Amino acid sequence: MIVKSTDFKVFLVFALIISIFIFLLVGCEVKIEGDVGDMLPSWNDGAAKQTIINFVKEVTDKNNPNFVNPADRVATFDNDGTLWAEKPLYFQIYFLLQQIKDQAAKHPEWRDQQPFKAVLEDDRETMKSFQVSDILKLGLAGHSGMSQEEFETAAINFITTAKHPEKNVLFTDLVYHPMLELLDYLRENEFKVFIVSGGGIDFIRAFSEDIYGISKENVIGTAIQTDFVSEDGKSYLKRFPMLVPPIDDKQGKPVNLHRFIGRRPILAGGNSDGDIQMLQYTDDREGPALCLLLHHDDADREWAYDQESKVGHLDKGLDEAKNRGWTVVSMKNDFKQVFP
Amino acid sequence: MIVKSTDFKVFLVFALIISIFIFLLVGCEVKIEGDVGDMLPSWNDGAAKQTIINFVKEVTDKNNPNFVNPADRVATFDNDGTLWAEKPLYFQIYFLLQQIKDQAAKHPEWRDQQPFKAVLEDDRETMKSFQVSDILKLGLAGHSGMSQEEFETAAINFITTAKHPEKNVLFTDLVYHPMLELLDYLRENEFKVFIVSGGGIDFIRAFSEDIYGISKENVIGTAIQTDFVSEDGKSYLKRFPMLVPPIDDKQGKPVNLHRFIGRRPILAGGNSDGDIQMLQYTDDREGPALCLLLHHDDADREWAYDQESKVGHLDKGLDEAKNRGWTVVSMKNDFKQVFP
Numbered sequence: 039m040i041v042k043s044t045d046f047k048v049f050l051v052f053a054l055i056i057s058i059f060i061f062l063l064v065g066c067e068v069k070i071e072g073d074v075g076d077m078l079p080s081w082n083d084g085a086a087k088q089t090i091i092n093f094v095k096e097v098t099d100k101n102n103p104n105f106v107n108p109a110d111r112v113a114t115f116d117n118d119g120t121l122w123a124e125k126p127l128y129f130q131i132y133f134l135l136q137q138i139k140d141q142a143a144k145h146p147e148w149r150d151q152q153p154f155k156a157v158l159e160d161d162r163e164t165m166k167s168f169q170v171s172d173i174l175k176l177g178l179a180g181h182s183g184m185s186q187e188e189f190e191t192a193a194i195n196f197i198t199t200a201k202h203p204e205k206n207v208l209f210t211d212l213v214y215h216p217m218l219e220l221l222d223y224l225r226e227n228e229f230k231v232f233i234v235s236g237g238g239i240d241f242i243r244a245f246s247e248d249i250y251g252i253s254k255e256n257v258i259g260t261a262i263q264t265d266f267v268s269e270d271g272k273s274y275l276k277r278f279p280m281l282v283p284p285i286d287d288k289q290g291k292p293v294n295l296h297r298f299i300g301r302r303p304i305l306a307g308g309n310s311d312g313d314i315q316m317l318q319y320t321d322d323r324e325g326p327a328l329c330l331l332l333h334h335d336d337a338d339r340e341w342a343y344d345q346e347s348k349v350g351h352l353d354k355g356l357d358e359a360k361n362r363g364w365t366v367v368s369m370k371n372d373f374k375q376v377f378p
Numbered sequence: 379m380i381v382k383s384t385d386f387k388v389f390l391v392f393a394l395i396i397s398i399f400i401f402l403l404v405g406c407e408v409k410i411e412g413d414v415g416d417m418l419p420s421w422n423d424g425a426a427k428q429t430i431i432n433f434v435k436e437v438t439d440k441n442n443p444n445f446v447n448p449a450d451r452v453a454t455f456d457n458d459g460t461l462w463a464e465k466p467l468y469f470q471i472y473f474l475l476q477q478i479k480d481q482a483a484k485h486p487e488w489r490d491q492q493p494f495k496a497v498l499e500d501d502r503e504t505m506k507s508f509q510v511s512d513i514l515k516l517g518l519a520g521h522s523g524m525s526q527e528e529f530e531t532a533a534i535n536f537i538t539t540a541k542h543p544e545k546n547v548l549f550t551d552l553v554y555h556p557m558l559e560l561l562d563y564l565r566e567n568e569f570k571v572f573i574v575s576g577g578g579i580d581f582i583r584a585f586s587e588d589i590y591g592i593s594k595e596n597v598i599g600t601a602i603q604t605d606f607v608s609e610d611g612k613s614y615l616k617r618f619p620m621l622v623p624p625i626d627d628k629q630g631k632p633v634n635l636h637r638f639i640g641r642r643p644i645l646a647g648g649n650s651d652g653d654i655q656m657l658q659y660t661d662d663r664e665g666p667a668l669c670l671l672l673h674h675d676d677a678d679r680e681w682a683y684d685q686e687s688k689v690g691h692l693d694k695g696l697d698e699a700k701n702r703g704w705t706v707v708s709m710k711n712d713f714k715q716v717f718p
Binding site: 230239240243253272273296300315 | 596605622632659
């Protein structure tokens with residue numbers, strides 16, 4: 039032993055030096071994290087990635103005139119076609135068809151009633167001609183009649199087992215990896231990240247925490263009415279077949295997001311004409327804003343569609359992006375990798 | 379120098395020992411924090427305080443069968459009469475009367491129309507006979523016709539300047555100090571704290587962050603409809619005189635809180651019969667739950683009221699608390715200090 043046990047001063051000096059060392063290390067790590075551009079490694083270098091990074095740097099830099107307080111750093115994203123794929127049909131529709139089949143025994147009348155009959159008979163030709171009103175009818179019937187907890191259990195069961203009809207993987211395997219990185223990057227920079235989807239709020243909540251790291255209370259979507267029921271000393275919410283207006287699409291997006299969040303986003307991302315109003319509402323806030331529009335132009339790795347597509351219809355959104363200088367993200371050019 | 383500069387091993391051993399020492403210290407500090415009962419110094423020692431502390435200890439202790447994951451640690455509180463006072467009238471009503479006066483010039487017809495006439499003429503006798511329908515009529519008229527941003531500005535202006543008619547202090551000086559401590563204590567233990575109020579969601583949001591440390595997106599209340607308006611290249615949400623159903627009271631509380639949050643609370647606090655359903659819904663979850671009912675029984679320091687009062691009416695709630703074993707918090711006995 040070369041250190042005298044009595045020499046406590048030396049011990050203290052060492053303790054001090056090493057403490058400083060450790061604190062410097064911790065300090066550096068934090069600083070390095072804040073500076074790392076490459077929290078977005080699966081984005082190709084290009085205008086879109088650079089615009090995102092520049093925006094985040096500006097709004098988080100106290101010395102920048104565009105600095106935004108963390109409380110105001112709200113980012114809202116559409117879900118279908120923005121965070122995960124939406125082809126050949128919105129994924130929730132497959133869940134809905136499953137729910138109709140699961141509940142058919144309780145509804146013998148469905149065997150002779152369209153649109154239910156086609157679903158129960160797997161009549162693809164009739165199903166191809168379904169209008170929005172048919173889907174809505176199926177949605178209200180299939181997604182109601184149970185408690186919130188029962189619905190959640192069914193949704194979790196579907197999302198953890200059912201496979202995509204073409205890709206033969208779980209639907210949650212078709213989230214966009216670059217978008218997951220973007221969500222992490224924003225949260226790392228003290229953004230509060232929300233989903234604002236035309237899809238069902240309770241369906242998305244069944245997987246948003248596990249898949250996106252977005253907690254249930256940060257999910258906004260189209261909702262079904264519920265009734266508070268108290269019987270036999272137990273209470274629950276029963277879903278009944280009526281929508282809560284407005285549908286969370288187009289004008290409904292800014293209306294609902296403000297109702298839930300109470301302030302305008304400073305960053306919003308979408309991919310279809312249904313997202314235009316949310317992006318306008320973001321763009322028109324006082325102070326800095328970033329609007330992202332994801333363009334599905336990669337038929338090889340995903341799907342390529344815009345004006346001609348019913349699902350994820352994108353037409354006026356591209357004009358509006360051009361006029362207002364929104365950032366169009368090309369899946370083909372800006373995504374180094376598409377799926378995880 | 380008694381340490382040889384070449385003896386790097388000794389340096390490493392020291393580094394190790396001191397690192398362990400520091401980590402132990404940090405670890406202890408965290409542990410000590412978790413154990414501190416007195417994050418609630420303005421609560422008197424007694425059953426209520428002890429029940430709260432025991433509950434929080436159990437749900438945050440990984441080794442306890444009642445452990446609850448942080449994601450599920452949702453706490454919801456009523457506002458009027460639970461977080462701040464509500465006498466002689468709900469404070470929002472004073473704001474509403476101010477708004478009616480401020481907008482009277484734009485509505486000459488109000489001069490001859492009740493209930494507006496009485497407000498504009500400060501006719502206290504007529505105002506005393508107002509029914510809920512009169513207040514609703516005033517509320518819809520006074521709180522609509524402007525953008526969300528204009529409403530927020532008016533609410534902030536009111537809340538930072540107007541005085542309580544009897545106490546002659548800002549309304550926000552009449553928050554309950556023990557409840558502020560409780561909110562902090564819960565957040566310190568990774569609870570997500572929400573307001574679920576019959577009052578106006580956008581009114582409460584104007585001060586919830588500053589006064590309660592509750593961010594706007596964690597405020598749920600009765601909402602007014604809005605329309606998305608886009609004109610001259612600028613977009614905003616215009617408030618129009620219609621409520622978003624349901625009113626956030628009684629059965630409406632569990633319905634709305636689940637719509638916003640997506641899960642049942644594990645802790646809920648209220649003070650009137652309007653909170654019964656929220657407390658039932660909390661109590662009836664799978665797993666541990668704590669329900670608090672604040673009883674206004676301190677005429678000296680605040681106000682004393684329950685069955686006989688229109689504002690903050692509490693009657694069946696006391697029976698339900700007794701039957702279900704909810705924790706009744708007596709303002710007189712459990713609050714060491716009432717206001718900040």
